Amino acid sequence: MDVQVLRCFVAVADGVTVTQAAAEARLTQPALSRALRRLEQEVGAQLFQQVGRVLRLTPAGRAFRDHADAALQRLDRGLRALQETVSPESGLIPLAFLHSLGTWLLPPLITGFRERFPLSRFELRQGSEAVLVESLLGGTADLLLTAGDPGHPLITWERLLTEPLWLAVPPGHRLARRRRARLAEVAEEPFILLRHEQGLRSVTEALCRAVGFTPRAGFEGDEVATLRGLVGAGLGVALVPRPHSAAPARGPSYLQVTDVEAARDIGIARLTSRTLPPNSERFLGHVRQHAVSVAAQEHSAAEES
Structure with missing residues (x-):
């Protein structure tokens, strides 16, 4: 089963047009259409049905989509682990963060980390807390910078800072x-x-x-x-x-x-049962050190005032 075709199947299942999916995969539209038909033959079921000019998932397609997406996520994590074993300094760090933290907390965290590990790469996601928790649970983020404990049984959260309101x-x-x-x-x-x-x-x-x-x-x-x-x-x-x-x-x-x-807690979350890849674990340590430094600066400023 072709991994590229599986990625295209998931993209089209999520609403991307065949033309767009083909362009992203560097295929022609007819070539991708034929590949999707071959996929249907491999799995032994019709995955899409034409509704006007739009492809819609069949019941079989909906059942297959979640399993295909989960398989691709596991494959991507495996490829990341392999890359970080071969070249640990250039690993990818998928990081989700709350909107309001993107203007003051996130920039110095990334800048400081890349000064120490210049080949590291970040895949960033921002959004509401509910959306970000789903990205953590779904495996598209390793770490989540957020305000307050999400209170989810599968998530470990630790407080970093207290931000006045x-x-x-x-x-x-x-x-x-x-x-x-x-x-x-x-x-x-x-x-x-x-x-x-x-x-x-x-x-x-x-x-x-x-x-x-x-x-x-x-x-x-x-x-x-x-x-x-x-x-x-x-x-x-x-x-x-x-x-x-x-x-x-x-x-x-x-x-x-x-x-x-009046204050809110700022912290970082991760899946309790999952071992972080080396670069994300390294970034977690960097975040903790940064939080200690910020707290010390705030304490010193409070004493002077």
Whole structure:
């Protein structure tokens, strides 16, 4: 059974057109169509049916697709292990990360690691926490940088850092000129929140409940940057990490919360039962060292202030 054809089958099963799959495989469209028909003959069942101009999976195709994808993932892991045995310095590190960590935590991690191991390569995925957990469980990521423990029985998570959360209020807000505020002071105002599948949403709701109210959603977004922008536009308030780069001149004001400890844990996750490939294990050690260094810097800055 041809591995390239199996990859094309999975791609078409996932919605890629035959023309696109053929181009990516450097085949002509007729050649790939013939190869898919030969695959059907090999497995002894029709895998696709034509619906208009689109190919749809048959029941047999749906049953075969998951097994084919799992086989390809195992093959890819085997090829990675082989490559890292032959050339351990140039191994691939599949890493998933939360959107909001891509602007401040991820860049120095990768830069520092590649200074030590310049031939290493990264395959990066970003998204919501639910999507990233699936990438870890599905084997398309070795490690996951996220906020909070996913709480999955197959996943081991370890805390790296604690990131403060600030009360963001619009320019001109009655609290905007202050440096600190109680969260309870905005109990009656609309909150700009992440969607329910995002970890920061549950953290925000828990902190609000701790001071005696349930936040009223004025808008639900997908990224922390969106929340900051909408607060800056005057649509509500939010609990968010403070920007790690220069904030826009007309952006929100950020106030320290005084009536509850407002923070979220940043950590790294991996599958409990899986032994990491050498380069991913090496990167995990690098992440731990970086976290210790950042914590020491924050402690020193706190003492000086």
